[in-house]
Amino acid sequence: MLDARLARAAHLLPALTAPPALDDPAWAALLDAATVQETQLFRAPRQLQRLAEALPDQLAVARAEGRALRILSAGCATGEEAFTLAAIAQQAALDAAPGTALEVLGVDVCRPALDAAAAGHIGPHLGAPLSSVPARYLPWLEGADGAPAPHAALRRIARFRRASLLALPDDLGVFDVVLCRNVLIYMTDAARAQVRAALARHLRPGGVLGFGPTDDAPGAGFARLGEGLYIHG
Ligand SMILES: C[S@@+](CC[C@H](N)C(=O)[O-])C[C@H]1O[C@@H](n2cnc3c(N)ncnc32)[C@H](O)[C@@H]1O
Structure with a gap:
């Protein structure tokens, strides 16, 4: 490849x-x-299940502060990860914090990938697009015709932006959840360290940071949640 x-x-x-x-x-x-755009809806489902378990606490903080819960998909490729996170957040909000506003931002450098993401186009990458989606999340990600299609509610909360993780714009703001999976593997040690530091700066204290299966744990200041997820502070 x-x-x-x-x-x-x-x-x-x-x-x-x-x-x-x-x-x-x-x-x-x-x-x-x-760049390599391999991705899939609900890629690494055990990690996402763990994240779903952590979301009620994150939603409670956002709600108490009267703001939206904010999630970043760092290296979002064609958007499957961002729509997956949007589905998990919508379901968690319905279950635990109805009415809480949600924002999901996908960031990548690849223009065609971002175009596909913004169009809500879900293609076959690592197999049948819906094959890893747990049944309870299918209504968010499956169209009426059985084809993969993000629900209109997910399209409303998911945004995509072209930016490099090596130079993240300050106006991105701070997130409650940051996922950066299967991206650092393509970088040099120096670039990896730079991106990790930048992602930590864009994470709210108490927020959740997640990496891919080949990535190292973040350093001091993070506690392990399990499944490659860490809590800040
Ligand atoms: C293999 S995909 C991973 C997609 C998704 N995170 C997942 O795990 O399914 C890697 C993505 O990272 C993006 N990428 C690589 N270097 C980047 C950088 N410096 N800034 C932003 N995106 C980058 C690539 O364009 C590609 O879309």
Whole structure:
């Protein structure tokens, strides 16, 4: 897969003369061609189940502070992770905190992936799109015709934005839950450390941070929740 991506991107390399700038057309095209968008609805369901168990506490804080519960999908690819998080949050709010406002933001560098996410297009990536979705969440993610389709309520709360995790804009604000899965694996040690520090800065004290199966635990200041999830502070 890496060879195929490098071959697709090779003709862009001569145009690159400066460090990566997201808005430089050659760098943007290279990032579109070289990044890997493998993803799936309810990828790693045990971790997501653990997150669902942690959400009532997060919702209670947001409600007590009179604001929306905010969730970040960092490296969201084509949006399946963000819509999964939106479904879990909607269900948790219905069960435990009806009426609490919800916001889910997906951030990525790949323009075609973000276009698919914004269109709510769920494609086959790692198998049949609905195969990992637990039955109670199917009404959020399955259309009337049985095809995968995020419910209108999820489309209303999920937003997508192009940004690099290596240079997250300050105006992203602070989140109650940050998930960064299957992204750090593609980075150098230095970039990984930089992204981890940036994600921690965008996490509310008491919020939940989640990583992928190959990622290290965050350092001091985080307690283990299990299944690759950590609580801040
Ligand atoms: C393999 S996908 C993972 C998608 C999803 N998080 C999941 O676990 O299913 C990795 C995504 O990270 C994105 N990515 C890689 N480096 C990035 C960076 N520096 N900033 C933002 N997104 C990045 C890629 O474009 C790709 O869409």
